[in-house]
Amino acid sequence: MLKAVILIGGPLKGTRFRPLSLDIPKPLFPVAGLPMIQHHIEACVNVPNLKEILILGYYPTSELTQFVADMVQEYKVNIRYLQEFTALGTAGGLYHFRDQIRSGNPEAFFVLNGDVCADFPLVEMLRFHQEKKASLVTIMATEATRQQSVHYGCIVQDRDTSEVTHYVEKPSTFVSTLINCGVYICSIEIFQTFAAVFNTRQQEYYNDASGNGNRKEAAVIYLEIDVLMPLAGTGRVFALQTSNWWSQLKTAGSAIYANRHYLELYHSRHMDRLAQEDFVGEKEKEKEKEKRCNIIGDVYIHPTATVHTTATLGPNVSIEAGAVIGPGVRIRESIVLSGATILDHSLVLHSIVGRGSHVGQWTRVEGTPCDPNPNKPFAKMDNPPLFNSDGRLNPSITILGCSVKVPSEVILLNSIVLPYKELTRSFKNEIIL
Ligand SMILES: Nc1nc2c(ncn2[C@@H]2O[C@H](COP(=O)(O)OP(=O)(O)O[C@H]3O[C@H](CO)[C@@H](O)[C@H](O)[C@@H]3O)[C@@H](O)[C@H]2O)c(=O)[nH]1
Numbered sequence: 001m002l003k004a005v006i007l008i009g010g011p012l013k014g015t016r017f018r019p020l021s022l023d024i025p026k027p028l029f030p031v032a033g034l035p036m037i038q039h040h041i042e043a044c045v046n047v048p049n050l051k052e053i054l055i056l057g058y059y060p061t062s063e064l065t066q067f068v069a070d071m072v073q074e075y076k077v078n079i080r081y082l083q084e085f086t087a088l089g090t091a092g093g094l095y096h097f098r099d100q101i102r103s104g105n106p107e108a109f110f111v112l113n114g115d116v117c118a119d120f121p122l123v124e125m126l127r128f129h130q131e132k133k134a135s136l137v138t139i140m141a142t143e144a145t146r147q148q149s150v151h152y153g154c155i156v157q158d159r160d161t162s163e164v165t166h167y168v169e170k171p172s173t174f175v176s177t178l179i180n181c182g183v184y185i186c187s188i189e190i191f192q193t194f195a196a197v198f199n200t201r202q203q204e205y206y207n208d209a210s211g212n213g214n215r216k217e218a219a220v221i222y223l224e225i226d227v228l229m230p231l232a233g234t235g236r237v238f239a240l241q242t243s244n245w246w247s248q249l250k251t252a253g254s255a256i257y258a259n260r261h262y263l264e265l266y267h268s269r270h271m272d273r274l275a276q277e278d279f280v281g282e283k284e285k286e287k288e289k290e291k292r293c294n295i296i297g298d299v300y301i302h303p304t305a306t307v308h309t310t311a312t313l314g315p316n317v318s319i320e321a322g323a324v325i326g327p328g329v330r331i332r333e334s335i336v337l338s339g340a341t342i343l344d345h346s347l348v349l350h351s352i353v354g355r356g357s358h359v360g361q362w363t364r365v366e367g368t369p370c371d372p373n374p375n376k377p378f379a380k381m382d383n384p385p386l387f388n389s390d391g392r393l394n395p396s397i398t399i400l401g402c403s404v405k406v407p408s409e410v411i412l413l414n415s416i417v418l419p420y421k422e423l424t425r426s427f428k429n430e431i432i433l
Contacts, residue, residue: 360408
């Protein structure tokens, strides 16, 4: 039997996702029509013999209750949210909730960072992990560019055995272009390693009574620094390199990128989720066309959204529940959240329109894509800071927080608008507080 753990962190961790994480916990932000971590859950339920999914974080339980209930209903699998009493690090929660993870005697469990998106090769990882009899942990790994690799966990691997011989978490100088994707499968014996780290921590904690404020919280354990780094080179950690699509999902800009890739994955797994003509039977096609808007490429439209027949959506657009899209509207590479309204003939490009926001007529809402450099093989998304060194806003996607009002006939370019703001004019490269 197998289990899976999804690490979602807590409210303070989602700061780069503001203003979108102000009204919804970041792990529940919808990408391609599903809350971000529902994609993880879907990948997990497709693994044969996986009996339980535990979501670990330090968000208040009330923020996850409805989501967990919906997931249990949808996938008919045990799913629970376990709240850490404080941020315990990427392995502190695994150790703290060890009894819940070990109950039922699983042979192994997956650990997935909640802030990555991917075509998760979980079944392949399981097979690989089972072949490597000595393995305590198998890491999903991918190739990055030399420059970008240092922002990730870097892996040196024996090419013949796939053993991880050296591991450095976010090194200050180049180590390897093979990086940790934040997705693992662990044998149950890993808890002995966690226990050893925990006990050492306890000792350090009680030995350091200096009161100088440097005392580390005894229960905090980082999987990467406290477990993977010391285990590398002992023959107990392996890495499975994948060429599947993978990215971090740290910023709102990366949500647009993730949206595009998850929509693309629906081609092979969930054609029913894509608003396309292909899957309408020949006979119905003409009838359907009459009431459908114009769809270009991959588009997701929630069944409760209303889209005017003269609107044109796509490619790579998600329209969430209850959104209203007026006549002649054009939307590309964007996410329109629930209850938002886009009035007649407006244009939305590379943007996220927040929950319940309102965009007037003949208005242009436009951002700059933050895609990986297409000319560099293995390039990942950059996660640039909000401001560059001259104090200027780095061009990024345009984001409207929840319940923002944008008037008719204005242009909003590369801007971030905080929730509940009523704009009265055009803005360019600004954060509107
Ligand atoms: N439950 C819980 N989850 C946590 C905690 N701290 C972080 N997490 C979750 O663990 C994941 C990774 O945490 P970060 O601290 O943000 O690490 P990172 O910078 O993303 O780096 C990690 O992921 C990279 C791949 O995306 C890796 O390359 C890198 O080695 C490392 O594992 C995120 O989903 C985050 O929400 C915690 O205290 N408790």
